[in-house]
Amino acid sequence: MDGSARALLLFGALAALPFAWLVAVRLSRWARNIPTDATPARTDLVGTIGVVVTPISEHGYGEVLVRVAGQPVKLHARAAHALPMGAAVFVVEAPSHAGVVVEPFPPAATT
Known part of the structure; x- marks a missing residue:
C-alpha cells in the first residue's frame, strides 16, 4: 500500500467516526423515547x-x-x-x- 492510499484510508476513518457517533446518539435518543403501553399491574x-x-x-x-x-x-x-x-x-x-x-x-x- 503506498502513502496516498494510507492517507486516504486514514482520512476515511477519521471522517466516519463523527458520523458514526452522531448516528449512535440519534438512535439511542429515538430508542429511549419510543412510546410504550403501560406495564400491566x-x-x-x-x-x-x-x-x-x-x-x-x-x-x-x-x-x-x-x-x-x-x-x-x-x-x-x-x-x-x-x-x-x-x-x-x-x-x-x-x-x-x-x-x-x-x-x-x-x-x-x-x-
Whole structure:
C-alpha cells in the first residue's frame, strides 16, 4: 500500500467516526423515547375471565390461565370451592402478582 492510499484510508476513518457517533446518539435518543403501553399491574387481573389449567381443591390452590393485555398469563389460583380442569373462572381478587382468588363463571344461580 503506498502513502496516498494510507492517507486516504486514514482520512476515511477519521471522517466516519463523527458520523458514526452522531448516528449512535440519534438512535439511542429515538430508542429511549419510543412510546410504550403501560406495564400491566396486579389490579388489571381483577375482573378477567380465565380457565382452570390445574384443578383447584377446596380451599386449596391450582392454576388458571387468563389474558392480560392480550397475552396469556398462568397464575396460581385459590377458590372457596373445588374447581375441575377446564372450568371457566372469574378473578375476584389479586393478593399478589402471581396469585389470584377466583370464582366459577358464570356464577351458580341461587334459589
